Amino acid sequence: MTSTGSHPTPGWFDISTPDASRARRFYQELFGWTVNTIDETYALIDGDGDRPAGGIGQAGPGSPYTGIVVYFTVDDVEAALASAESLGGSRVMEPAATPLGRIAVFADPDGNHVGLVSH
Structure with missing residues (x-):
């Protein structure tokens, strides 16, 4: 897996919550x-x-996750997601384009949600 720099580092965080207004305050x-x-x-x-x-978002019934997710910066979101899956992770949120770059979320083998972002 390629990344920005020698090792992927946190590049974004997202807090997804049922009450975004309360979380923002x-x-x-x-x-x-x-x-x-x-x-x-x-x-x-x-x-x-x-x-x-980072950001704070409103979680709804169709939200892929709630809680805090740290996004690690990688060169290729799709390749990093495929690598995570080959190592026992599972896809939680499909790769998507955002104003900040491409993002995706996977669950590691222990169920922790982890994000990927490419700028």
């Missing part, structure tokens, strides 16, 4: 995050420079 007050609400379902968390560091 909670983390904004707890950590002093600047929260930029896109709409009632998603908000971006400011990072260093001009790139956001």
Whole structure:
């Protein structure tokens, strides 16, 4: 699997919750995050420079997961996802294009949700 740099590192986080408004307020007050609400379902968390560091989204009945998922930066989301599956992981969210790059989510053999992102 190829990655940006010698080893994949966290490049994004996502908090998916049944009450996104409450979660935005909670983390904004707890950590002093600047929260930029896109709409009632998603908000971006400011990072260093001009790139956001993560987001908080509204989980609904069709959401692939709830909770916090860390996205690791890789060169090729599809290849990394295939590699995870060959090692015993299972696909949770199909690769998708976003304004930040391609993303996907898998569950590791213990059921932990892990994200992949390519910029």
